[in-house]
Amino acid sequence: MTALVDFVKGLPKAELHLHIEGTLEPELLLKLAKRNNIELKHASVEELKEAYQFSNLQDFLDIYYAGANVLLQEQDFYDLTWAYLEKIHKQNVKHTEIFFDPETHTSRGIAFKTVLDGITRALKDGEEKLGISNRLIMCFLRHLDEESAFRTLEEALPYKDQIVGVGLDSSEKGNPPAKHQRVFAKAIEEGFLTVAHAGEEGTAKNVRDAVDLLKIFRIDHGNATVNDPELAKELAEKQIPLTICPLSNLSLKVVPKLEDHPLKKLMDLGLLVTVNSDDPAYFGGYINENYIETAKALQLSLEDISTLAKNSFKASLLSQQEKENYYQMIDGYCNQARV
Ligand code: ADE
Numbered sequence: 391m392t393a394l395v396d397f398v399k400g401l402p403k404a405e406l407h408l409h410i411e412g413t414l415e416p417e418l419l420l421k422l423a424k425r426n427n428i429e430l431k432h433a434s435v436e437e438l439k440e441a442y443q444f445s446n447l448q449d450f451l452d453i454y455y456a457g458a459n460v461l462l463q464e465q466d467f468y469d470l471t472w473a474y475l476e477k478i479h480k481q482n483v484k485h486t487e488i489f490f491d492p493e494t495h496t497s498r499g500i501a502f503k504t505v506l507d508g509i510t511r512a513l514k515d516g517e518e519k520l521g522i523s524n525r526l527i528m529c530f531l532r533h534l535d536e537e538s539a540f541r542t543l544e545e546a547l548p549y550k551d552q553i554v555g556v557g558l559d560s561s562e563k564g565n566p567p568a569k570h571q572r573v574f575a576k577a578i579e580e581g582f583l584t585v586a587h588a589g590e591e592g593t594a595k596n597v598r599d600a601v602d603l604l605k606i607f608r609i610d611h612g613n614a615t616v617n618d619p620e621l622a623k624e625l626a627e628k629q630i631p632l633t634i635c636p637l638s639n640l641s642l643k644v645v646p647k648l649e650d651h652p653l654k655k656l657m658d659l660g661l662l663v664t665v666n667s668d669d670p671a672y673f674g675g676y677i678n679e680n681y682i683e684t685a686k687a688l689q690l691s692l693e694d695i696s697t698l699a700k701n702s703f704k705a706s707l708l709s710q711q712e713k714e715n716y717y718q719m720i721d722g723y724c725n726q727a728r729v
């Protein structure tokens with residue numbers, strides 16, 4: 391097994407599905423609570439970790455939004471983002487496209503600019519000091535109403551140079567893509583790219599609607615695609631990427647066991663599948679752990695793993711030349727590892 395672990399560790403990768411609020415490790419959460427004089431329900435690392443047992447997505451979201459309450463100052467958002475970048479630097483992630491949830495913070499009276507400034511200052515340092523390139527995508531919380539999303543979009547307009555796209559996250563059940571169709575149309579009109587979580591706890595119909603109604607260029611999760619052969623065929627033909635998050639799916643009981651994960655089936659159907667960590671502080675692993683555990687459970691070959699790494703760049707927003715450079719880098723790495 392160490393051959394697999396070493397191979398994954400050395401492989402250049404991009405991460406395309408990562409909620410920055412989901413990288414809040416218990417240690418940093420406690421430190422920020424103390425710094426900001428916030429009382430917590432769970433007051434130790436052990437208690438927090440014990441609380442991270444989820445039966446479904448909503449269970450997780452309740453704890454995740456409560457955790458985000460410790461983020462108040464620009465420096466808090468910087469520290470959060472910087473800690474994530476240091477982690478992935480050690481995991482050989484070269485490029486990351488991260489989500490943030492403005493409404494989680496603006497609804498608590500924190501200025502949009504405070505959130506954005508902290509995150510982007512850390513991203514700039516990550517680029518300069520660690521060589522990690524990035525893009526930033528803001529997500530609308532789909533359990534909130536359309537007005538909230540429109541207000542958030544309005545707030546983002548002065549920052550088009552810093553935010554490339556809009557996404558859609560939070561509770562999928564009861565909040566289908568159609569609910570946000572108008573605000574996504576407006577976002578596209580304003581020049582933003584679009585992505586959406588779909589087919590995580592919801593059905594393949596949500597994946598279909600995210601493509602047709604929200605005009606997404608990439609689907610976040612998309613597991614349910616495996617249940618609809620026509621849809622799978624179309625996504626494969628159009629090479630619309632799926633950002634799959636295996637350890638998240640396991641933690642939130644989207645799959646009962648990793649062995650049951652549809653990732654390999656979707657790859658075999660010709661879809662552009664990528665592996666990502668979603669909310670690593672809550673789901674027990676960053677990107678390498680996701681690659682390694684999935685490879686073990688689904689008996690992926692080293693070639694499958696290198697395909698997943700190449701896919702991560704292919705599905706990214708990097709330029710074609712940058713993508714080609716990473717494909718070459720991965721081929722060189724595989725040759726040297728004799729894969
Ligand atoms: N927000 C953070 N993680 C999420 C997930 N896995 N699904 C939906 N919304 C989220």
Ligand code: ZN
Pocket residue numbers: 407408409559587610668
């Ligand atoms: Zn997610």
